[in-house]
Amino acid sequence: MAVYTPAEAVEETGFSLDTLRYYERIGLLERIGRNAAGQRRFTDDDIGWLGMIRCLRDTGMPIAEMLRFAALTRQGDHTIPERIELLEAHDRAVERQLDDLQTKQGAIKRKIGYYKDVLAMDRAFTC
Amino acid sequence: MAVYTPAEAVEETGFSLDTLRYYERIGLLERIGRNAAGQRRFTDDDIGWLGMIRCLRDTGMPIAEMLRFAALTRQGDHTIPERIELLEAHDRAVERQLDDLQTKQGAIKRKIGYYKDVLAMDRAFTC
């Protein structure tokens, strides 16, 4: 099992060191192990958990809900049904997000098309 | 051409009245017309522009960039090429957002699948 220095964890996860410390402070990460000098040493498990956090964060889950997920995870396997529920609810939210984004992207593309038409008209009249 | 009271504009656009006033304050909306009593009266054009704003906002465009778009729009038709550029750049950003969201949704679905497998294993051993 590999261990990662703070700099390596930053590299692996894409979170800034300040963000990692912040996540630990608020309890989104369990207290990270330390070496003799008190410096953090991240494990593969930590890095894996941070991967999950990144997924949830980047799909728009608020920190408060990630904290709930973290709490469930710490409470052991009997919370797996609740975790499934939480993730399925989030998955549905992501689905709505995708639909909404696509609809609105369509509108933006139409607007671009409209502007291009205006330009084409312009050329038709001035040439 | 219809006019809309503040309450009707809220209804039409889905923005709160405070948000509409805020958008006007920062110049995202041009100064909205007033009646004799100084109350706002929104036009169809205002409502249309707010629809555009909602599209851009909900697809993640920061206010600073919407302000740039608003400024271009106010400067007249000769800025249409720039507006196309801005919207096309944004469209590409939305595309990346969609891709990223889909990838991460996949990871979440796999995690849900994993949890369900754990539950199934559990049942297999305890029954």
Added chain:
DNA sequence: CTGGCACCTGGAGCATGCTCCAGGTCAAGC
């Protein structure tokens, strides 16, 4: 031995995007 660098902690500060409030105006219904 001495920098210099990566790291530590607790706490303050900040960027974004609203949201709320106090104090006031106007018009309409009872």
Added chain:
DNA sequence: GCTTGACCTGGAGCATGCTCCAGGTGCCAG
């Protein structure tokens, strides 16, 4: 005439999610 309700303004406050800072420790290269 009086209340009620929608609206006004300028300005303060807030929720989220980091980000930065001061002051200090420990380790390694030269």
